[in-house]
Amino acid sequence: MPFNKKKKKYFAALLIIGDEILSGRTQDTNTNFLANWLNEHGIQVREVRVIPDLRHEIMKSINYLRKKYDYLFTTGGIGPTHDDITAESVAKAFKVKYEYNKEAYKILKDHYKNSYFNAARKKMAKMPKGAGLILNPSSSAPGFFIKNVYVLPGVPIILKSMMHYLEQLIVGGQKKLSENIKIDFPESKVSKVFSNLQKKFKDLSLGSYPFFKSGKVGVSLVISGYSSKRIFDCKKQLLLKLKKIKPH
């Protein structure tokens, strides 16, 4: 990353664009991948929206989310076919021209030098005026960014291959840290202790997530926040209190 204001907190939204997610045809995994990757880079995902391939829905969501959060990352809809309307809709959202990006055009022309560089392939070089590129080492068609909106492909393997380039374009802040304690008795046995600790440690987030394994009930207690010292103190107190609870 070019620059890291350690003390600032950064928040992001993800906009997952694609009928195939909404129809249930495709299991989205980009949300989980990006949430983890961004967290590692000091950016917290605070909201995700999945919307269909419809111009007005894309425009409306982009304009709402880009103003609400430090960053907006979109996935999907930047391929060569008629249903790939993300780039065009981003241009409309920003009220700028949708035109060939010279650099992207050159990259694609070089990539397709041994086969036909047809209209569909050329379309992948069309972007909002003023956009910067996010390079794509796997299938060459670049993503792009304009202001705080970063436009990425939907195919997970291609998206992942572009993270090295994305990393150089974004600025992250404080990383959210977390500790996870797994215990094998039910959530409702620890909820009082856990809730009292939350009141004591207001700067931390305490979450509990039940799980089921080989017919047994258990719970993951997750303490998260920005201060490792506070998380350590909270965990210590939690462990002391857990010792006093009878598991059954």
Next chain:
Amino acid sequence: MPFNKKKKKYFAALLIIGDEILSGRTQDTNTNFLANWLNEHGIQVREVRVIPDLRHEIMKSINYLRKKYDYLFTTGGIGPTHDDITAESVAKAFKVKYEYNKEAYKILKDHYKNSYFNAARKKMAKMPKGAGLILNPSSSAPGFFIKNVYVLPGVPIILKSMMHYLEQLIVGGQKKLSENIKIDFPESKVSKVFSNLQKKFKDLSLGSYPFFKSGKVGVSLVISGYSSKRIFDCKKQLLLKLKKIKPH
């Protein structure tokens, strides 16, 4: 289902409530499961939002989505701990009391008859006044519905076990049908043919989804819509045109 107006189309939104999805700790699979299940029951998911465990975010999203769509299904935040605030937030969104549901209280009391029925467990019987139950055969704590909002748990195995009961509470309409043609040449080779077909079949949705398998590029062409005859005609024309395209 109790009643099925075959000719009507029904649309739904999903609201996935949980910090654990946004932090990347948990991969959400409820969206994909519910999208498929609802589609089978004649309800199309048109929007999904993932939001944190924050009262005002939950309330705002519920009031927006329930008015925009025929149905809203929420997952997450109905357990026994302090971070489970969905039921309370739904009551606030509807401006009704948040109180013990007598039927839910009885179910939970019976379920915990051999262990302590503590405050945390009792909390799972608290719901918006006037809510109806969605029974839970696996861990007993029921979900509920109020008007067109259906509140479900976040743990996938529990959610799935409740579908039999949910099915009896919802009314579905026309089912969206689809055909999938997989071809092993790049998306950009078929985009013109596919786009022209879309213009001809305006009542259908034509989507193309690239895939990568054993180093080869291919594309899934998906034709979807409400008329099996129209889908059949479109597929026939597509197959004829695909025959004329050189794969390389």
